[in-house]
Amino acid sequence: MLIIRQPAEISAWAKEQAKAGRSIALVPTMGFFHEGHLSLMRMAARRADAVVVSLFVNPTQFGPQEDLAAYPRNFERDRAMAEGEGVAVLFAPDAAGMYPAGFSTTVTVSPELTDQLCGASRPGHFAGVATVVCKLFQLVRPDLAIFGEKDFQQLTVIRRMTSDLNLGVEIVSHPIVREADGLAMSSRNTYLLPQQRESALSLSRAIALARKLAAEGERSTAKLTVILRDFIHSFPETVVYYISFVHQHTLQEAAEVDADTVLALAVKIGGRVRLIDNGRVL
Ligand code: AMP
Secondary structure (H helix, E strand, O other), X not given: OEEEOOHHHHHHHHHHXXXXXXXXXXXXXXXXXXXXXXXXXXXXXHHOOEEEEEEXXXXXXXXXXXOOOOOOOOHHHHHHHHHHOOOOEEEOOOHHHHOOOOOOOOOOOOHHHHOOOHHHHOOOHHHHHHHHHHHHHHHHOOOEEEEEOOOHHHHHHHHHHHHHOOOOOEEEEEOOOEOOOOOEOOHHHHHOOHXXXXXXXXXXXXXXXXXXXXXXXXXXXHHHHHHHHHHXXXXXXXXXXXXXXXXXXXXXXXXXXXXXXXXXXXXXXXXXXXXXXXXXXX
């Protein structure tokens, strides 16, 4: 596995691959790999001749009060895990390489997709994501890129940007990978104290509860939201950021649950760990 740190170098490598007629799948990540990341890498390997994994804790998608400095990092462990999955290149640039002095361009996606859900409490987050993913696409020129459904709003924003800007990359989604108890895997789960683990399960259990109630005939998202909020707050140290029932493509709020409705949740645990989860209700 090659480790490439310079944007110009990955660009040259990608051109060589194209010349040789080899297809490329890109898996963008912020590192601290878990089974979710590895599943995306395996999916990438099934779909293309060469897999590039980018590892970049992108500063522009973190707000001033967020966990950029504290975000978990372990390059050696990540390197070994990616190598174990047959990844061709681990592209791990530094911030100065991605954003040299004078960098002035931002890709913004319409507020209809970016102002609600996570965007409501993370202003500028999706502009940071869209800009870095656009840069990664230009550097790696992948045939396809894999994104997890765990970051459901991110996936929608990336699909929109890729289509609007004719980036020519196939966007492939991967289902949420969960721990045996239902907790969606996340690098941020390492922040959870042992006694907060049960509270972290409030998200996946709330989705299961919504499914049960919808199957029993409750379709009003207003009523479901009240029930789910009480349910989540019955777990210690939980604060709901949002409980939203949205249309899976437009992200617009739905009044009634139907087959296109996704329930998206963000909950803060113990005053500092912000977890997200989502799922279809019907
Ligand atoms: P991150 O390193 O958290 O930015 O995640 C990198 C990619 O892995 C994103 O496309 C995420 O959506 C995806 N991902 C993270 N956790 C999971 C998970 N539990 N299941 C599926 N995909 C995931």
